[in-house]
Amino acid sequence: EAYKLLVLAGDGIGPEVMREVARIVHWLDANRGLKLDITEELVGAASLAVHGVPIRDEVIELAKQSDAVLFGSVGDPAWGHVGFDKRPEVAILKLRKELELFANLRPAQLFDALIDASALKPEVVRGLDIMIVRETVGGIYFGEPRGIETLPDGSRRGINTEVYTTSEIERVARVAFEMARQRGNRVCSVEKCNVMESGLLWKEVVTDLHKREYQDVELSHMLADNCAMQLVRNPNQFDVIVTGNLFGDILSDLASMLTGSLGMLPSATLGIVRDDGKRNALYEPIHGSAPDIAGKGIANPLAQILSFAMLLRYSLNRADDADLIEKAVSNVLASGLRTADIMSPGMARVGTDMMGQAVVREMEKL
């Protein structure tokens, strides 16, 4: 029986990097018996252009019935002016919310072959391997009330609300502690408890859960401003970082950038377990839709390909196939092929499709 996969390439470079995943899917089908029942749908600016909305309700429904969602990227700023609900970004926000995809796992890992691409000194960044667990359906992204009000004197006021409940904090902290047990066994919980009560509650709930169930894991706490500094000063002090939606957005992008290879990094967002016993899950590269280079055939497809590997591992239970892809990617890099974003002197520059082909060729050899 085939796995149901929903593919949402999105806008910008999304569709072109997704094409390289298709190549790998074909190969796995022909050579390793991977049977996928794939549905493709438009989201983001691509959906806005055709359907007038960033994501249709039918697409949300399809996502809920799939074994996993493979997402590309959304965010074409050309749609910035048409109103807050018509941002391409609404597609990913709605998917996270409606599928209750509450735990975004963002590995920030240094690829040894790419150490020169980092802005940080090699001795600071060598061996970097952080997992950021970011809450993604709560906090200021979704809290009510929100909006822009006009005051009696004609001036205006923008409002957003950060809300976190005990259970929202606990379930994402649980994911972080479980992850830590499979890695370095350390969790650093990040908030701004010195100025925000929501951060104070965050810290308390994480501390309580730790005391009750995860005393074998080492827990520390850090303020968000300090965490941003520590990530630059000495990133290797971290194993798993768990934090809320907004801090997670900033800190996970920062952590990714330390590796110097944004175009390489995948992510998984895990949701609740459904009635059919399956767990909602969405996989996406951490890079954005990069409209400035869209359509030029130069985007790096590796983050999208590695996101698919994560999907095979976590949602389809095909760790062997995931290993194969990851090994192939690492061999391709070792062989010196580079897309523009990770180019360095002496390496061979290739475009999106050459990079995808090279990964398949390596898979064949392995």
Next chain:
Amino acid sequence: EAYKLLVLAGDGIGPEVMREVARIVHWLDANRGLKLDITEELVGAASLAVHGVPIRDEVIELAKQSDAVLFGSVGDPAWGHVGFDKRPEVAILKLRKELELFANLRPAQLFDALIDASALKPEVVRGLDIMIVRETVGGIYFGEPRGIETLPDGSRRGINTEVYTTSEIERVARVAFEMARQRGNRVCSVEKCNVMESGLLWKEVVTDLHKREYQDVELSHMLADNCAMQLVRNPNQFDVIVTGNLFGDILSDLASMLTGSLGMLPSATLGIVRDDGKRNALYEPIHGSAPDIAGKGIANPLAQILSFAMLLRYSLNRADDADLIEKAVSNVLASGLRTADIMSPGMARVGTDMMGQAVVREMEKL
């Protein structure tokens, strides 16, 4: 007639680095006719220990009547458990709010002699000179409603509210545009307008003000997550960054850390113009109270000293004295003296008081 100066050393390393400023004040008094009428008061953990509050109302009143406030640092976590209103940090938050100190100017400048202290590669960080203008009396730090509620089922909910009004945004943006005119003439406004309406309003108001009054300045916009990445990837792309309270907290600490010399960086926070025609202003180092090294005599006093130089320049109109201090600090560094935080091979390690003495000695020579 003497200038009225309120000195609030705070807790942790605050008092010991402030002592080195006293040394410089004495010298300027004896040698350059600087007449200061100094009042010292307790704030932070030091005030909590004696008065049971992080800052007394009388101290706030004194601050309002001073020509400037020189602040040390607050934040001893030993007081973390006693309740949200008894955090040492309340001292600085109250001062900002009550004196309406709305524009925090945080220069992130690389000291050439310290380029090795940065975690970033020299070629990425060389010449770094960014000014972050952070809004400091609005946003989620102060918005209502806020607090922790207990729900009917016994679970709890932490709430904070981000609020920005047109006028709050406009006045801080104005400071940023004015700063830019004296520097590189470029302003980058940072928010999260793709998920927050308060960010959307922020962007609109900054854009309008620019169109009306500052078209000669180059204005760009950036999302906060992207800004964190860009600060690491290529910090030299920035001149002035203007942003809200929370993003400013994180991004300015990040920018400071890029220079590798947190212990070196001063800041000014400018407020409204009072009835007596003077402008409220507070000066403080950007480092925290570092309780782990407090009392050991090893803290770097240079950020506190440079904060005093900023005070002389901006509040007392004594640019010559400010120049003298800044030049002396730079000579001391060139001579190879280093406190522990900026120590590197081949340099001479000194403690807090030796460093302060060295600055005065250099001032004598100049």
